Amino acid sequence: xxxxxxxxxxxxxxxxxxxxxxxxxxxxxxxxxxxxxxxxxxxxxxxxxxxxxxxxxxxxxxxxxxxxxxxxxxxxxxxxxxxxxxxxxxxxxxxxxxxxxxxxxxxxxxxxxxxxxxxxxxxxxxxxxxxxxxxxxxxxxxxxxxxxxxxxxxxxxxxxxxxxxxxxxxxxxxxxxxxxxxxxxxxxxxxxxxxxxxxxxxxxxxxxxxxxxxxxxxxxxxxxxxxxxxxxxxxxxxxxxxxxxxxxxxxxxxxxxxxxxxxxxxxxxxxxxxxxxxxxxxxxxxxxxxxxxxxxxxxxxxxxxxxxxxxxxxxxxxxxxxxxxxxxxxxxxxxxxxxxxxxxxxxxxxxxxxxxxxxxxxxxxxxxxxxxxxxxxxxxxxxxxxxxxxxxxxxxxxxxxxxxxxxxxxxxxxxxxxxxxxxxxxxxxxxxxxxxxxxxxxxxxxxxxxxxxxxxxxxxxxxxxxxxxxxxxxxxxxxxxxxxxxxxxxxxxxxxxxxxxxxxxxxxxxxxxxxxxxxxxxxxxxxxxxxxxxxxxxxxxxxxxxxxxxxxxxxxxxxxxxxxxxxxxxxxxxxxxxxxxxxxxxxxxxxxxxxxxxxxxxxxxxxxxxxxxxxxxxxxxxxxxxxxxxxxxxxxxxxxxxxxxxxxxxxxxxxxxxxxxxxxxxxxxxxxxxxxxxxxxxxxxxxxxxxxxxxxxxxxxxxxxxxxxxxxxxxxxxxxxxxxxxxxxxxxxxxxxxxxxxxxxxxxxxxxxxxxxxxxxxxxxxxxxxxxxxxxxx
Numbered sequence: 001x002x003x004x005x006x007x008x009x010x011x012x013x014x015x016x017x018x019x020x021x022x023x024x025x026x027x028x029x030x031x032x033x034x035x036x037x038x039x040x041x042x043x044x045x046x047x048x049x050x051x052x053x054x055x056x057x058x059x060x061x062x063x064x065x066x067x068x069x070x071x072x073x074x075x076x077x078x079x080x081x082x083x084x085x086x087x088x089x090x091x092x093x094x095x096x097x098x099x100x101x102x103x104x105x106x107x108x109x110x111x112x113x114x115x116x117x118x119x120x121x122x123x124x125x126x127x128x129x130x131x132x133x134x135x136x137x138x139x140x141x142x143x144x145x146x147x148x149x150x151x152x153x154x155x156x157x158x159x160x161x162x163x164x165x166x167x168x169x170x171x172x173x174x175x176x177x178x179x180x181x182x183x184x185x186x187x188x189x190x191x192x193x194x195x196x197x198x199x200x201x202x203x204x205x206x207x208x209x210x211x212x213x214x215x216x217x218x219x220x221x222x223x224x225x226x227x228x229x230x231x232x233x234x235x236x237x238x239x240x241x242x243x244x245x246x247x248x249x250x251x252x253x254x255x256x257x258x259x260x261x262x263x264x265x266x267x268x269x270x271x272x273x274x275x276x277x278x279x280x281x282x283x284x285x286x287x288x289x290x291x292x293x294x295x296x297x298x299x300x301x302x303x304x305x306x307x308x309x310x311x312x313x314x315x316x317x318x319x320x321x322x323x324x325x326x327x328x329x330x331x332x333x334x335x336x337x338x339x340x341x342x343x344x345x346x347x348x349x350x351x352x353x354x355x356x357x358x359x360x361x362x363x364x365x366x367x368x369x370x371x372x373x374x375x376x377x378x379x380x381x382x383x384x385x386x387x388x389x390x391x392x393x394x395x396x397x398x399x400x401x402x403x404x405x406x407x408x409x410x411x412x413x414x415x416x417x418x419x420x421x422x423x424x425x426x427x428x429x430x431x432x433x434x435x436x437x438x439x440x441x442x443x444x445x446x447x448x449x450x451x452x453x454x455x456x457x458x459x460x461x462x463x464x465x466x467x468x469x470x471x472x473x474x475x476x477x478x479x480x481x482x483x484x485x486x487x488x489x490x491x492x493x494x495x496x497x498x499x500x501x502x503x504x505x506x507x508x509x510x511x512x513x514x515x516x517x518x519x520x521x522x523x524x525x526x527x528x529x530x531x532x533x534x535x536x537x538x539x540x541x542x543x544x545x546x547x548x549x550x551x552x553x554x555x556x557x558x559x560x561x562x563x564x565x566x567x568x569x570x571x572x573x574x575x576x577x578x579x580x581x582x583x584x585x586x587x588x589x590x591x592x593x594x595x596x597x598x599x600x601x602x603x604x605x606x607x608x609x610x611x612x613x614x615x616x617x618x619x620x621x622x623x624x625x626x627x628x629x630x631x632x633x634x635x636x637x638x639x640x641x642x643x644x645x646x647x648x649x650x651x652x653x654x655x656x657x658x659x660x661x662x663x664x665x666x667x668x669x670x671x672x673x674x675x676x677x678x679x680x681x682x683x684x685x686x687x688x689x690x691x692x693x694x695x696x697x698x699x700x701x702x703x704x705x706x707x708x709x710x711x712x713x714x715x716x717x718x719x720x721x722x723x724x725x726x727x728x729x730x731x732x733x734x735x736x737x738x739x740x741x742x743x744x745x746x747x748x749x750x751x752x753x754x755x756x757x758x759x760x761x762x763x764x765x766x767x768x769x770x771x772x773x774x775x776x777x778x
Contacts, residue, residue, distance in 0.1 A: 012045055013037075019659030020332045021638055024347075028639035030587050036643045038584060047090075047102055051109040054088055056649040061113070063652055071249055074116075078255035079203050082120045085110065086150050093148060100378045101371060104313045111317040112646045115443035116255025118317075122310050123198040123256075128154030130306045131208045134381045135225050135274035143206075143227065152233060155199040156307070157207040157261065162191035165456045167210075170223055172263065174211035174273075178284040181270045185211055185228055187262040194261045196450065201246030201257030205233045208274070209263070216284045222293065225274040230261055241266040252442030276384065289389055305397075307451040308404040309377050313370045315411040318444040319363045319418045322437055324645035325656030326356055326422035327637050329429065332660040346425075347637065353630040355425050359418035360633075360640060361595035365571040366411050367644075372570055373407060376400055376483055396482040402464035403485065406563035409454035412447035419444060429655055436653040455556065459547070462529065462555035465562060469530050485566050488519050495523045500607070500618050508625035510589070511572040514596030517612065518565040521603055524610040525561055529554035561603060568596040587636050594629040601626060 013033045016025070025032075036045060055061040060081055069077065091106050103126065111118035129147045132140055132154075146152045163169040171192040174183045187193055194200070200207065206229050213224040230242045238244050247258040270280060278288035330352055334343035346352045380400055383393045423430040423437040430437045448454050468486060471477045479489035488495070498520050502508050532554050536546035547555070575588035600607075601622050607613040633640070648657050655662050 012042065012049060016642065017659040019657075019661045021328060021658070021660035024331045024345075024635065024638035025642070027635040029636055030583055030639065032639040032642040034581060035584055035587070035640075038581060039643060043099070044101065044105060048105060048109055051090055051106065052647050052650055054090075055113055056647065058084065060084055063649070071254060074255050075202055075257050078114070078116050078120055081114075081117055082124070083150060085117075085121060086148065093144065100375065104310070104371065104374050107310060108313060108317050109646070109650075111314045112321060112650050113652075114255060115314065115318070115440075116253045118314055119198060119253055119256045120203075122314075123156065124154050126310050127156045127307045128199075128206075128208055130381070131156060131225060132227065132274065134306075134384050135208075135276045136227075137275050139271050140227070140274060152206045153199065153204050155197050155204040155207045155259075157194040157197045157200065157228075158210045158304075159194065159196050160191065161193045161195045161260070164196075165453055167223060170210055170212065172209065172211040173214060174224065174226055175214045176216065176270070176280050176284055177267075178216060178282070180267070181282050182267045183213075183226060183270065183272060185209060185226065185263045185266045185268060187264070190262070192262070196247065196258050197261065198256055198258050198450075200230070200244060200261060201259030203236070203257055204259070205229060205231045205236070207261070213273070213278070213280070213286070215280060215286050219286070221278060221286050221288075224278060226268060226272045227274065228263070228266065228268055228272065239266070250446070252439070252445055289387075304451060305377060305380075305400055305404045308408040308457075309370065309374055311447050311451055312366075312373070312404070312407045312411040315408075315415040315444060315447045316363060316366045316370055318440050318447075319359060319366070319411075319415040320644045321646075321651060321653075322415075322419040322422040322440050323356060323360050323363055324641045324651060325435065325437060325653045326425050326430070327360065327641050328645075328657070328660060329426050329655040329662070330356065331638050332662055333427075333429075347634060350627060350631065352425060353634050354627060355421050357630045357633050357637060358594060358598040358626070359414070359421060360637060361591045361598065362414050362418065363644060364591050364640075365567050365595040366414065368571050368574050369407065369567045370411070373400070373403055376403075392482055398464060399481045399483050399485060402461045403483075403563065403566060405452065405457040405460035406559045408447070408451065409457055410560060410563050410567070412444065412454060415444050416441070416448060426655065434653075435655050436651075458556050458559040459551060461559035461562060462551070463547070465526055465558060466530055466533065466555075469526055473530075485562075485569075489523065489526070492523050492526075495520055496527065498612070500613050502621060503617065505621055505624045505628055508597065508621050509593055509629060511568060511575075511592040511596040514593070514600045515565070515568055515572060517600055517607065518561065518568060518596075520612050521561050521600075521606060521610075522558070522565055524612070525554065525558040525606070528610075529558050557603070557606065564599045568592075568599065571595065587633070587640070590629050590633050590636075591640070594626065594633065597622060597626050597629065 013036060040048070060077075061084075091102055096103055107118050107122050107126070110121055125147065129144065132143050132147070136143070143152070147154060158167065158170070160170055160172065163171070171188055172194070173186050173188065175186070176183055194207070194209065197204075197207070206227060208225045209228045210223050210225050213221045215221065228242075229239050230244050231238055241264045242261060243264070244261040245259055247260065250258065270282065273280060277290055278286060280286055327347065330347040331345050333346050335346050337343040347356075376396075377400055380393070380396050383390075383396070419437060419441045423441065426435070426437065429435060433439070465486070468479060468489070469492075472479065472489075472492075479486050479492070481487065498516065500517060502513055507513070529550055532550045533546050536549050537543065541549060571592050575585070575592045580588060604613065604619055604622065608619070613619060642658075645651060645656070645658070651657075
């Protein structure tokens with residue numbers, strides 16, 4: 001178990017090392033430590049620091065600058081790291097129930113280190129584990145302990161080769177055999193193969209497999225989840241009747257093994273059915289507490305909401321990392337100035353401010369939304385686990401489904417656009433791989449696709465809203481929802497009569513102004529979409545055609561505007577609650593207003609088209625308010641980043657270091673830090689070559705030739721001369737010695753030595769022309 005962080009605020013929130021960022025930190029209008037404590041709370045900050053400290057001090061998580069791991073090695077390493085996370089036992093099952101927000105906090109910490117690690121962990125615990133817990137019953141509780149002890153490793157197998165978003169067309173079958181009391185899981189053809197399943201490629205031993213349930217008489221009861229063993233946990237060989245494989249290299253997240261599987265009449269016990277929404281008696285009779293087939297289908301896919309909320313959270317992580325790197329760099333990078341002798345930080349330029357600061361505000365607003373939505377999801381899952389089949393529980397499920405279905409697109413697209421803006425805002429240095437922005441961009445990209453294509457998901461949200469309006473028109477029903485996200489629609493007619501009446505920039509610098517505009521916008525788009533849908537139907541279009549014809553210019557913007565309103569509303573309420581410390585109210589209010597007005601400004605054409613805006617002044621006031629808020633937040637930007645940025649080891653970007661030091665070519669010319677903080681200049685002087693790493697079993701004794709894997713005299717002297725040089729005993733010509741003898745760097749960590757050796761081209765003058773026993777390439 002990882003040691004917890006003890007001590008007061010000084011240990012929990014230590015001062016940053018002094019450097020070029022000091023000037024901006026001194027200008028901040030608030031204490032970053034006070035904001036961190038308000039945003040997270042002391043217990044959560046200790047929890048995160050415990051995780052980060054454990055990763056930084058564990059050799060398994062050591063960074064390897066410049067290393068280009070093979071696909072298999074990266075996936076093996078990612079699995080070992082995931083296993084180590086469970087060994088640390090950062091979060092027990094009991095802790096999850098006691099402090100549910102620690103679940104996304106742990107995943108965010110892992111995501112800050114490596115998206116592949118976070119994805120692997122959450123797919124096993126939060127997607128596979130949550131599906132078992134929320135869709136199963138008491139007979140499946142034994143799996144929960146095995147999940148957290150990693151006796152089994154899981155995946156969530158819904159998507160098939162020929163069908164992903166259209167879940168009703170899934171073709172894998174599960175026929176019940178009353179004679180043996182077993183289900184027969186079968187893939188009728190290759191198009192029914194489970195596809196793109198995370199963890200399935202190399203490591204999963206069990207899968208929650210979605211299949212159409214058939215009982216005797218060939219009566220089909222639709223899609224149901226089953227726990228199916230796909231590999232032997234001891235050998236990782238496929239189980240009989242299971243064909244399973246890896247998808248291969250992807251554009252990003254290559255530490256995650258996405259895979260495929262086909263089932264040829266695989267028999268599983270009757271108890272393998274996750275029976276929360278429906279069960280089959282030993283005799284073959286289907287029973288369900290849900291009489292409504294659509295409600296039962298929605299409950300069976302409840303695990304998808306967990307995945308989408310988790311993806312939302314990981315997208316926010318990627319945005320946080322990118323904006324932290326870009327803003328710290330912008331505060332230290334100097335270009336041009338009022339005179340030739342004086343250059344100013346690029347953060348001082350309004351253009352740089354308006355490119356980056358709205359994304360900083362978005363990171364704060366979306367982070368709060370993701371946490372609040374996760375707590376809503378916890379409430380839903382606890383209700384399901386207790387057997388709550390009430391109308392409120394069903395409505396809560398529909399509302400969360402609508403919010404998650406639009407939340408994932410909004411967060412992943414905002415991160416996608418924000419990371420690209422950050423990359424460009426850092427100039428050529430942002431394009432350097434070691435500064436991580438390219439990796440963040442590639443790793444965030446799948447968030448736009450898996451667990452539902454973004455554009456397809458938005459239809460779920462617009463359909464939810466259209467259904468509520470249809471119910472109002474037909475039955476006179478009130479707009480009410482458990483989370484109150486649609487309650488404002490009850491004033492639908494009167495809201496549409498409102499106009500934008502703010503005439504000055506000063507009056508616009510409040511998120512309440514954007515809230516009023518957003519409510520009008522959602523009402524307007526809802527009315528327009530509903531009228532367009534009915535018009536299409538009257539003209540002879542089928543319901544299918546009518547909805548498709550409404551989506552591009554009506555349904556899609558409706559869903560996005562509704563979700564943006566929800567994010568703005570929740571963040572506005574959060575920063576204006578009475579418990580906010582007086583010293584933080586101004587900066588939090590500006591963040592809230594900036595995100596709200598910036599997001600709203602992208603709908604200016606709709607606001608004018610619908611008549612809410614009129615004349616030039618409305619658009620000019622909105623634009624000027626965004627620029628004014630950026631200017632007001634400029635001096636607070638570095639301190640706001642300090643609250644959300646992880647330690648340097650985790651951030652892993654030379655141009656995003658907490659001290660702001662970007663010198664000696666570091667982060668600018670491919671000169672990464674080596675072990676013990678040694679500059680890579682020494683390694684670079686040794687010429688080009690291939691990295692080699694001592695096998696993990698090699699200790700100081702074996703390095704000195706006292707055991708297996710002896711390294712040899714040449715490498716020993718390389719290390720000895722390097723040690724003397726580091727202590728200042730050996731003068732700089734030692735570099736020449738190291739260059740001739742192969743070069744290298746080393747670190748001693750917990751009495752284990754890791755030696756990185758750069759191999760020169762084979763030469764008769766070099767003792768290292770032949771391989772050294774005990775060195776394994778990676």
